[in-house]
Amino acid sequence: MAWSTQQVAELAGTTVKAVRYYHEIGLLEVPERTANGYKQYEVAHLVRLLQITRLRDLGVPLSEVASMGRADDDPDEAIRVLDRELAATVERLNRVRAELAVILRHRAPAYVPPAFAPFSRALTDRQRSLLMVYSTVLSERSVEGFRELLSEPDELDDEFEALPADADEAAIDRLAARMAPVVRSRREQHPWVKNPGADAPRGAQHAERTMAEAVVQLYNRAQIRVLVRLNDFIQEEDPGAP
Numbered sequence: 001m002a003w004s005t006q007q008v009a010e011l012a013g014t015t016v017k018a019v020r021y022y023h024e025i026g027l028l029e030v031p032e033r034t035a036n037g038y039k040q041y042e043v044a045h046l047v048r049l050l051q052i053t054r055l056r057d058l059g060v061p062l063s064e065v066a067s068m069g070r071a072d073d074d075p076d077e078a079i080r081v082l083d084r085e086l087a088a089t090v091e092r093l094n095r096v097r098a099e100l101a102v103i104l105r106h107r108a109p110a111y112v113p114p115a116f117a118p119f120s121r122a123l124t125d126r127q128r129s130l131l132m133v134y135s136t137v138l139s140e141r142s143v144e145g146f147r148e149l150l151s152e153p154d155e156l157d158d159e160f161e162a163l164p165a166d167a168d169e170a171a172i173d174r175l176a177a178r179m180a181p182v183v184r185s186r187r188e189q190h191p192w193v194k195n196p197g198a199d200a201p202r203g204a205q206h207a208e209r210t211m212a213e214a215v216v217q218l219y220n221r222a223q224i225r226v227l228v229r230l231n232d233f234i235q236e237e238d239p240g241a242p
Helices: 003-013 014-023 044-055 076-107 113-120 125-137 140-150 155-162 169-189 204-218 221-237
Strands: none
Touching: 003 014, 003 044, 014 044, 076 125, 076 221, 113 125, 113 140, 125 140, 125 204, 155 169, 204 221
């Protein structure tokens, strides 16, 4: 018995387009044709096509299918590699599901790092953007540290966020002076704040440059001036402070 391309594709649970593609890349031999030019697929073609579709269903790349599925092949190593890849995929999907659960529970924006989801709705768009940048260059330890800091809000943080770009120097100095004791206290309680990029995956210098650029571009002129004055106050109190 012989089958047409359409019939053999239906038997194998695939498409005519797929069968033709397997011919093109050499996975499936092209059968003989009848006098009127139609292909005639035999049982051997169907078996090979079933092998190909089965391996594809298992997730085997077409580039590797050619070396598998034959009776004289030893596919154990390829299967072990595939199993490891699938295990990694399952782990990633489980991690994503866990993160989505946190995001849904706190009704946080999907793009916010999960560690910040519990209080992300209380953050400004600028703060969320800053945290996203930080989370890409800092270690998990430092990201967790920022999460702890943000879970302890201070009214001065809100004042700083609301500071207009045209604030005068007197207002800038007053806010910086009021923020200085809070920053000193945070540094005492969380020493890592002095150098959050110390254990950054791509190095402290890369992390510091990226974080500084984010601050410069996200905050307005007056807010940058507050940070500069704040650093001056910290330096005056502790000359060895970074």
